[in-house]
Structures are given as C-alpha cells and as structure tokens.
Amino acid sequence: DRLIPEHAESYDRMAADSDPDFALIARAQAAAAYADAPFGLGRPALEEEIAAWDLDVSPDGTGLPVGSGDVFTGEEVFIENCAVCHGDFAEGRGNWPKLAGGDGSLADEDPLKTVGSYWPHLSTAWDYVNRSMPFGNAQSLTPDEVYGIVAYILYSNYLVEDDFVLSNENFTEIVLPNADGFIIDDREESEYAIWRAEPCMENCKDTVEITKRATVLDVTPDEEVTEEALAATEEEPVQVAAADPAPAEEAPAATPAMAIDQALADKGEKVFKKCKACHKVGDGAKNGSGPQLNGIVGRSVASADGFKYSGAMVDYGGEWTPERLAAFIAKPKAEIKGTKMSFAGLKKEDDVAAVIEYLKTFGQ
Amino acid sequence: TPDPLITEVQEWAQGLGEGVDATPYGMPIRFETDVVRRNVPWLTADPISSINFTPIHALDGTITPQGCAFERHHSGAIELSKDDYRLMINGLVDRPLVFTYADLERFPREQHVYFCECAANTGMEWAGAQLNGAQFTHGMIHNMEYTGVPLRTLLNEAGIQTEGKWVYVEGADASSNGRSIPMDKALDDVLVAFKANGEALRKEHGYPVRLVVPGWEGNMWVKWLRRIEVTTQAVESREETSKYTDTLADGTSRKWTWVMDAKSVVTSPSPQSPITHGPGPLVITGLAWSGHGKIKRVDVSTDGGKTWQQARLASEAGDKALSRFYLDINWDGSEMLLQSRAMDETGYVQPTKAQLREVRGLNSVYHNNCIQTWHVKSNGEAENVEVS
Numbered sequence: 073d074r075l076i077p078e079h080a081e082s083y084d085r086m087a088a089d090s091d092p093d094f095a096l097i098a099r100a101q102a103a104a105a106y107a108d109a110p111f112g113l114g115r116p117a118l119e120e121e122i123a124a125w126d127l128d129v130s131p132d133g134t135g136l137p138v139g140s141g142d143v144f145t146g147e148e149v150f151i152e153n154c155a156v157c158h159g160d161f162a163e164g165r166g167n168w169p170k171l172a173g174g175d176g177s178l179a180d181e182d183p184l185k186t187v188g189s190y191w192p193h194l195s196t197a198w199d200y201v202n203r204s205m206p207f208g209n210a211q212s213l214t215p216d217e218v219y220g221i222v223a224y225i226l227y228s229n230y231l232v233e234d235d236f237v238l239s240n241e242n243f244t245e246i247v248l249p250n251a252d253g254f255i256i257d258d259r260e261e262s263e264y265a266i267w268r269a270e271p272c273m274e275n276c277k278d279t280v281e282i283t284k285r286a287t288v289l290d291v292t293p294d295e296e297v298t299e300e301a302l303a304a305t306e307e308e309p310v311q312v313a314a315a316d317p318a319p320a321e322e323a324p325a326a327t328p329a330m331a332i333d334q335a336l337a338d339k340g341e342k343v344f345k346k347c348k349a350c351h352k353v354g355d356g357a358k359n360g361s362g363p364q365l366n367g368i369v370g371r372s373v374a375s376a377d378g379f380k381y382s383g384a385m386v387d388y389g390g391e392w393t394p395e396r397l398a399a400f401i402a403k404p405k406a407e408i409k410g411t412k413m414s415f416a417g418l419k420k421e422d423d424v425a426a427v428i429e430y431l432k433t434f435g436q
Numbered sequence: 437t438p439d440p441l442i443t444e445v446q447e448w449a450q451g452l453g454e455g456v457d458a459t460p461y462g463m464p465i466r467f468e469t470d471v472v473r474r475n476v477p478w479l480t481a482d483p484i485s486s487i488n489f490t491p492i493h494a495l496d497g498t499i500t501p502q503g504c505a506f507e508r509h510h511s512g513a514i515e516l517s518k519d520d521y522r523l524m525i526n527g528l529v530d531r532p533l534v535f536t537y538a539d540l541e542r543f544p545r546e547q548h549v550y551f552c553e554c555a556a557n558t559g560m561e562w563a564g565a566q567l568n569g570a571q572f573t574h575g576m577i578h579n580m581e582y583t584g585v586p587l588r589t590l591l592n593e594a595g596i597q598t599e600g601k602w603v604y605v606e607g608a609d610a611s612s613n614g615r616s617i618p619m620d621k622a623l624d625d626v627l628v629a630f631k632a633n634g635e636a637l638r639k640e641h642g643y644p645v646r647l648v649v650p651g652w653e654g655n656m657w658v659k660w661l662r663r664i665e666v667t668t669q670a671v672e673s674r675e676e677t678s679k680y681t682d683t684l685a686d687g688t689s690r691k692w693t694w695v696m697d698a699k700s701v702v703t704s705p706s707p708q709s710p711i712t713h714g715p716g717p718l719v720i721t722g723l724a725w726s727g728h729g730k731i732k733r734v735d736v737s738t739d740g741g742k743t744w745q746q747a748r749l750a751s752e753a754g755d756k757a758l759s760r761f762y763l764d765i766n767w768d769g770s771e772m773l774l775q776s777r778a779m780d781e782t783g784y785v786q787p788t789k790a791q792l793r794e795v796r797g798l799n800s801v802y803h804n805n806c807i808q809t810w811h812v813k814s815n816g817e818a819e820n821v822e823v824s
Contacts, residue, residue, distance in 0.1 A: 105530045109593050113539045117524050117532035125663050126526055128604060128614060128671045157481070167481035179687030183799055190689075191678050200674040203612045207485070210511065210610035254681065257693045262795055268783040271735065273744045279824070280740030280773060282811060284564040286707075286820035292568040293476055295708075348512075349484060360482065 129199040133244045136198065140239030141220025143227045149217045150224045153206045156350065156361050156414045162186075162228035165361070172228035178253065188229025192254055194246045198222050208349030212416075332432055340430025343423045347415075353434045362413060366434045368392055384410030397431075398424050463503075470494070473504050474571060479560070484512040485611075487554065489575030492701075492723065493708040497750075498579050498758040499549070502632055505578035507640040508554055508654065510611030516660050518644045523590075523628075527604070527665035530595030537644055540630065543585040543593075548627065548650070549757045551725045553577040553696045555653035555680050555802040561789075562804050565822045569708040573808060573820060574701040577725070579758035582648050584629030587622050590664070600666035604673075605647055608662035615656045616670035617649065621694075625650045625756075628661065651727030651756040652694040653802070655680050685797025698786050699805035700724035700734055700761070700778035711816030715769035720747075724759045726780035731759040733779045738765070740773030740809060740823045741788070747776070772812040773823055789822065 106116065129135035141149075151160055157168035164170030174184025183189070187197050202218045204210050213221070223238040226246065232238075238246070286292065344353075350362035357364040363376035371392050374381040388408050390396070400407040401424050403417045418424050464471065473488040480486040487508040490500055507513065518537040526532040557576035560566050567573050591603070596619070603622045606614035617626065627648040630637060637643040642659025649656040655675055670676065670692075682690040702722040705711045711718060724731045730753040735744040750760040761776070778786045789806035811821040 105595065108595065109531055111543060111593055113542055113593065114533040114535040117526055117534045121524065121534065122526045122532060125524055126665060128606070128665070128673065130667070130669055131672050132669070167478075178683060178689075179685065181798065183683060183687070185678065185683075187678075193672050193677065196672055196674055196677050199671070203614075204511070204610060204674075207511070208610070210612075253687065254677075254689050254691045257690050257695075259690075259693065259695075259697070263697075263787075264782075264784055266795075267785050267787050267791070269785060271744070271777060271779065271785045273735070276742055276744070277824075278742075280742060281824040282773075282821045283824050284822035285811075286565040286568040289564075289566055291476075291478065291566060292572060292707075293474060295470065295474070345512075349482065 127199075127203050129195045129202070131193040131195045133195065133240070136195075136240045136243055137215045138240050139215035139219050140237055140241075141216050141218070141223050142237040143220075143223045143232065143234050146217075146220030146222070146224030146227075146238075148220075149213070150221050152414050152416070153209075153213070154221065154414075156412070157207060162225055171225050175229070175249065178250070186229065187225050188231060188249065190250050190253070191248055192251050194222065194226075194243065194248055197225060198243075209346055209415075333429055336426050336429040337433050338430075339422075340426035340428070343418065343427045344430050346418070347427070350413075350415075353431065357434075365431055368434075369394060369397065369428065369432045382410055382412040384408050385412070394428050397428055401427060471504060473506060474575075476560075476567065476572060485510050487556070487576060489571045490578050491571050491708075492575050492577070492703050493570040493706050495703070496721065496760070498723070498754075498760050499633060500578035500580060502580065502635065502638045502641060505580065505638075505641065506554070506576050508576070509609070509640070509659075510613050511609050513640040514609045514660060515639060516608055516644065521608075521644050521662075523645065523661060524663045525590060525594040525666070526663070527667050528597040528600035529591075529666050530597065531593070533594050535590070537630070540585055540628065540645065543589050545583055546586055546627065547581060547583050548625075548648075549579065549581045549754050550648055550650045551577055551579040551696075551756060551758045552648070552654045552657050553699075553725070553727075555655060555693075555696070558699075558804040558806070558808075559801040561806075561808075561820075562800055563798065565809075565820045568820045570701055570703050570706040570808075571708055574703075574723075576654070577723075577758075579725075580632040581634070582627055582629040583631035583634075584627040584645075584648065587626040587628055587647070587664070588624075590628060591622065591666070594666075596666055599668050602667045602670055604663075604665040604667050604671045605656075605658045605661060606663045606665075607642070607658045608660040613655070613658055613675055614671060614673045615658060615675055616667070616673070617656060619666075621649070621652070649694075651696060651729075653680060653696055656694065680802060682796065682802050683799050685799070693803055696725070696727035697803065697805045698724070698726035698728065698731070698778045698780040698784050700731075700776040700786060701808045702736070702774050702776050702810060705774065705812055705816070705818050706810050707818045707820055710818055711767070711812065714816070715767050718765050718767040720763040720765060720774065722747075722761055722776050724761055724776070724778040725757065726778065726782075726784065727756060728784060729781045730755055731778055732781045732783075734759070734761040735777045735779075736761075736763045737775040737777070738772040741775055741807070744777065753781075769814050771814055772810075773821070774810040774812055774818070775807050777807055 157165055158171050159165050162171035171187050174186045174189035177183045177189060198218060201221050219238045223236055226232045350360055352358060352360055352364045353366055357366050359376055359379045363379040373388050373390055373392055374386045385408060401418050404411050404413050404415055471491050471494040475488040488506055490506045491504055521537040523535040554576035558573055561573055601619050602616050604614055604616050606612045629648045630645050637646055645661050647658045647661050682693050700722055702720060704721050720736060724734045734747045736747045737744045747761040747763040750762060753759045786805060786807055792806050809821050809823050810818045812818045
C-alpha cells in the first residue's frame, strides 16, 4: 500500500523530535506496525496530540499529572470559579448540583447524592473538574488548581482536615465513603429471570383503581407558546413578492442610534459563549446566575429587574459605558472589588471589544 | 348542507402555490407548528445542560425526523465543521491514529435503523404519575437510520492489543461526556455514524460524527466523537458513576446498567392526542422497543390490565429499533384505562411499575420501563394515571 511509507516517515519525525534516542527503534517498529494496517487510512497520532487529548484519569490514578493543592488555596479557586453554581461551601445553588452533604442518606427517601455521599472514586471528581469545568470555561484550570478544588470538596464533605494537601502522590490513599456501594448490573438474575414468562391475557386482576393522577401535581409545561408561534406565522404573507432589495437596505434605520460593526459583533458572539452559562440575551432573556444583558451598553448599573446584585455592584453605580464595561470584563475583580461575578476576565483586548459589540446588538 | 369547501372554488384551487425554489431545504408546513420538541424547564438548572422531548404523540411510523428528535447536551450543542473534525484512536493499540472526516468516508459503510433512548426516559414517573403527555413521559427517544463505519473497522485499523478490554469514548464539546464500553460491545454493533435518515447529522445530534451504541442507554452515544481510547479498565467517569447508576432500596447502586429493556407506550390516544371524533372506529397506536433485540409482540389493554388483546405490528420488527403497533377498535364511548405491554424476542415481558418497585425500591430514576396507563374519558380526553 503506497500510503504506508508516509505513515512511517511522519511517525519517525515525531519520535525524533521528542526523543532522538527513540528514533532508531521507533523507525523499525512503527514502519512494521503501520504496514499492517488493513486500509492504511488516517495518519499516526503524534505524542503531543495524544498528550493534549488523553486526559482521562482512572480510579487507580492512571492519567494523573504531577501536582498538588491545599484546602485553603482550593477554597479560593473554588469561590472564584465554582461557587456561582455550586455555592461557597459546595452546598449547591438553585438547581445546580450539590457537591457536599447527604452522608448516609442513600437508603432514605430522596437520597442526596454528592461527591462525599455517593461518588465511588476520587479520580472521577478530579477528572471531571479538570476536563469539563468550570461550566462555560472548561480546561482553563491548572493541575494544581484542580488538586486544590478537589481538596476543598473533600474538606466540604468533612473527609479531610483544613491543613490537608492533595497531590498525585497521596491521591489513591483517599477512599470515598461509598466506594463499596456499587454492584455490577444484576438485572439478568434479579429481573429477567422473573419477567421472561408467558403473560396473562384474561382475568389478570379482579379490580383496577386509579391511585395517582398527573393533573393533581400539575407540573406539565403548557403548550401555549407554540400556538403563539402559529399565530405569528399566519400573519406572514404566503406569497413572497419578487426580490426588491430596497426595503432590506432601509431596515438599519430602525435600529438604535449605536452603529454596529457586524463582523466584530459576529466575533463577539463566539466570545460570548464563555458568558452564556450565567448571562442570557435576546428575546425573553431572563436572569440566571447572572443578570440578563439586553441593552447592557448604556444601561444603568445594577438595573436588571429581580436580580440580586452585590453591594459592590450597587455602589459602583452610574451607567455601563463601553469603557466601563471593557474595564469590568477585562478584570472583573479589579474594576469592582467584591463583585459576585466569578469570572477571571477576558485576557485579549480584541475579545473584550468584540463581546461589547455583540452586546450592543441587543436592545432593551 | 353542502360543504362550501367542496361547493365553492377555493383560493388554492384557483391561484398558484410556491415555486420549486421557495424552500431549498424545507421545514414542515405551518399547520404543523405544534409538532415540536418541548422542554420541562424545572427539570434542569439551565437549558444549555438539559434535555428536551420528541413529540411522539404527534408522529406515526417509526423513523423520527432529526428536526424533532429529542436533544440532550451537557455543555450545549456545539458547531464543529467537517474540516475541523479529527478523530483519534489511542491507548492499547499498535498504531495510534488520527482520522479526518474525509478519511472516515473511505472506510466501508453500513446502514442500520436503531432507537436511542435516554436512560432517564420515564424517570420522572418513578414516584407516581407526574407529567401529562406521552411526549413528556416517553419522549426521550428517537429512531433513525444511521450510515457510518463500524467501530470494529476503526479499531482493527489501529490494531487492538491483547490487554485492551474496554474502549473509552469522548466528545469534542466542553463536557467531553466520556463513557467506557466493554470491548465485546465495541466489536459487535457499535457504529461511528455521520448520516441520519439520509442527511448529515444535525448539530444537536453531534454533527459531523457521533457514536451509535445500539440498544444501550443514550448517554453512551457520544456526540461530536473525537477520541477512542483502548484501555484495560473502565474509566468510571462522571457519567458512569455519579450519574446513570441506579440506587436500590438498601442504598447500594447498580452500575453498568447499559441495556435498555423492552418497553412500549400508547402514543395515541394520549393526553396530548385526545379522541376528538366520538364513539366508533378508533385507531389505538403506539411504539415498542427493546435493547435486547426485536419486538416479538405487543398487547393492549383497555381496562387497566384485567384483559389484554394482541396488537398488530405495522411491519416486521427491526433489531434494537422502534416498532409501531396498531389496535383498531370500535370504541363505545366508555372510559378506558389504556395500556400497552411489549414482549421481545428473548421472551422478556414489559413489567408493571409495581413489579419494578418490588425489585428496585422507590428511589430509582433511570431505566423505568414500566407499563404506562392513560385514563381516557368518555369525552375523549386522556390523563396520565397510575393504577392498582
């Protein structure tokens, strides 16, 4: 297969780059291995590429990087990055997951399942924080910060003392309370054996009573929204007139006085993904962990209806000019000491400008 | 009186409709705007990490259109182009590889129809009848025709080493949503899919590439698939320990409960699809499926399970795919307690909620495949109820 020499060559280059001593052995082995590929499709994965993506950590500690973090530092990082959803003490906010508590509750009605009460392996917490958190800004934490956060979560569950330091070296010594609480799927014996039987067709029971009704609870979402949508579409003309560009070009006159650089705003839409977990914009935007941001450029500070602002934000006062917004988005805690917004800030000036441009596109 | 829709010339019979270029890729006609996915806002903290429901009460046949097939994301539906797409195979393999999207299209392809059901489907009904509509009680399911490359083909291309007993699969989105799959399953029928129902996967279903794990819980069907790692052990990631495990009455929990057991539901009549025509001929219809293979039979009861009659399967049952059943009756206008009961080719019979609770206790959430009851009143309206 003519693709194979290319494979061997690139694998070889990779090996030589990373470790010259490795090159000779690798050349022979890789060429032989890649020559055996049934289709010869794809290319060798380079070591740096594997290192960048292969981040998962297993219960026996496989995959953990070198590092450490103590409870106190972990608390700071946690409050900065995690507390907005999970609470200052990992107790959870709103519908977001509680990470602490629930000890001994698993056999109760409505058990509270947290890292402390339910999770069998500490590796799962480290791995998840490292790869998937914070929500909306994943993979932004250093290994030491992750060790610190996990140490703080252990502390919040009363599983370690406040002087505890978690590291790759003592990691597997930590055994979580529910480590032995899991069995492998036993449905084959406990259920299938019983329910693989000829079903009853007649006289299966004497009486049937209704014991529960969904309407009593009344938690089903209503469907009126879609009827409004239908009404809206009915107002649209069925026949579209032949293309006349004039009306479309006049349309910008109807938008607010603020001139918008659409290309920049488009870029800002992408940057705004970092903010979306907490801030909503657009039609029907509601407050979440953070206030809704419609009309934020030019809006009075701390003025979203129903949002509970920090005292620091209220004291900041005045109006959100583009300049003040830029300063706040770049370094939230430097601009407003005591703000509840647990976001480290946008490092690039371009990103700050883009996201402000994007926010301008949402009027009140 | 004569019907003016017949006796008078209507505008659609006189004027002209749209030209062929009006909608290069069409949407359903506007009269069907109520056939949409719906969300239950109180279920989750934020719609970015949430789930919505297929309008199964309004569909027929078995194939779910992608545009209304339920979505579940953990960090939102991302936009990943084919050009930016990379798939890595690493771990215990002879040849760690990186594939582009174009590479994947050069491997021999297969096509299969499979259902994808979230393990939490019907989970809110565990404690009692709660949500009033088949969409909400059973809508975390869809059924599509997938085109893709068997995972086995890609693993063979990389060369599995003998110590490799599991594969760990993960997505390219921020949640990464990794799951461990035992090697036997990985080499059996798992598909690396890039088309569904003939068209490219929709963004919300993992464009450009997702994993299809037939018969197993939807969480394992990793979207935006970016990496397959061959390992000796299960990674025991968040989605296979803290979630998607089943707590029993004594507080111990089952893990690795991957297979979705046989299940069925009457989709019409149902709370969102009441009988509007009064007594007389009535089509009772619904869906049945099993993660263990083909549906063998579906029975329907109109009296809350006292007596049952066999329904008719609309077509030959597919392996780990939805089957459509019909029971055509002459409704006398009296109240019904409508139920369906699926049986699969292994002889497994869909249990009642009481049977499930007897084994699992009251705190289970996932894998609720109990028999569902609709209370159909004489005015044709239906309610989600639980019966003795």
